[in-house]
Amino acid sequence: xxxETCGSCLSCLLVPLALWSIVxxxxxxxxxxKALHAASYQHSSHEWYFEGISFSGVMIxxxxxxxxxxxCSVFHRCCQSESCNKTYRSFISIVLALLGIAFSGYxxxxxxxxxxxxxxxNSSSGWNYIFKDTAGGYLTDYPAWSKCTEPPxxxxxxxxxxxxxxxxxxxxxxxxxLKVAAELKRTLCGTYSVFVQAGIL
Numbered sequence: 001x002x003x004e005t006c007g008s009c010l011s012c013l014l015v016p017l018a019l020w021s022i023v024x025x026x027x028x029x030x031x032x033x034k035a036l037h038a039a040s041y042q043h044s045s046h047e048w049y050f051e052g053i054s055f056s057g058v059m060i061x062x063x064x065x066x067x068x069x070x071x072c073s074v075f076h077r078c079c080q081s082e083s084c085n086k087t088y089r090s091f092i093s094i095v096l097a098l099l100g101i102a103f104s105g106y107x108x109x110x111x112x113x114x115x116x117x118x119x120x121x122n123s124s125s126g127w128n129y130i131f132k133d134t135a136g137g138y139l140t141d142y143p144a145w146s147k148c149t150e151p152p153x154x155x156x157x158x159x160x161x162x163x164x165x166x167x168x169x170x171x172x173x174x175x176x177x178l179k180v181a182a183e184l185k186r187t188l189c190g191t192y193s194v195f196v197q198a199g200i201l
Contacts, residue, residue, distance in 0.1 A: 014064035054109035100176035121148035
């Protein structure tokens with residue numbers, strides 16, 4: 001019962017998570033809050049592909065807005081019967097929530113892979129992913145971070161921001177999964193009650 005009641009609240013939670021994902025992704029373009037390297041095109045591939053901004057940010061935000069809109073009374077009379085309308089809206093919500101699971105899950109995997117790969121930085125061998133062969137071992141090898149000479153503190157910057165993005169996309173994944181469960185319960189239980197009432201009559 002609690003899950004079904006909170007189903008309409010879950011969509012609202014996606015909005016701040018998506019907005020925070022966009023903000024944190026944008027910060028990846030400005031190491032230490034400086035635009036110097038953004039202007040010189042010295043960025044890693046995932047930043048130029050806009051994967052984080054697109055999937056865990058814009059797409060999740062659009063899905064959240066549509067899900068919230070479906071909860072509004074403007075859709076209450078899209079079918080002749082209210083029960084039909086509720087089932088229709090629940091079905092659309094399930095499809096959208098499944099898309100949210102796909103987007104947030106993909107983002108979570110991508111952020112994790114790039115965290116393991118390490119930052120794109122300048123070292124004695126030039127601009128490269130100098131930690132890509134460490135399989136994430138550099139995360140606890142603090143002395144090795146000094147190999148990245150430019151941008152300053154880029155390793156810490158990437159670790160903190162990518163960890164935040166992993167947490168945000170993970171929360172989006174959980175919320176979308178709960179949304180699917182809530183809508184399935186609402187649809188199946190509502191349909192079952194209609195069948196029972198029809199049998200009694």
